[in-house]
Amino acid sequence: MQIYRAPVEDMMFQLAAFGYADVAALSRFEAYDLETVRMILDQTGTLATEVFLACNRAGDEEGVKWDPES
Numbered sequence: 001m002q003i004y005r006a007p008v009e010d011m012m013f014q015l016a017a018f019g020y021a022d023v024a025a026l027s028r029f030e031a032y033d034l035e036t037v038r039m040i041l042d043q044t045g046t047l048a049t050e051v052f053l054a055c056n057r058a059g060d061e062e063g064v065k066w067d068p069e070s
Helices: 008-017 020-024 034-055 057-062
Strands: none
Touching: 008 020, 008 034, 020 034
């Protein structure tokens, strides 16, 4: 069974370290404070884990085979 957990804490650290609060202070981005961004990242992480991870299970198990003739 594959396991994936989105690195939300790492992404939040990077946003804080690189001054996302300054971006959020702009009128164009005022609706996207750090708490909203955290919720977006949490939900996209859930989507990646519950939907996208299972999409290519056969490909992950079988792997890729290259045939120069094809």
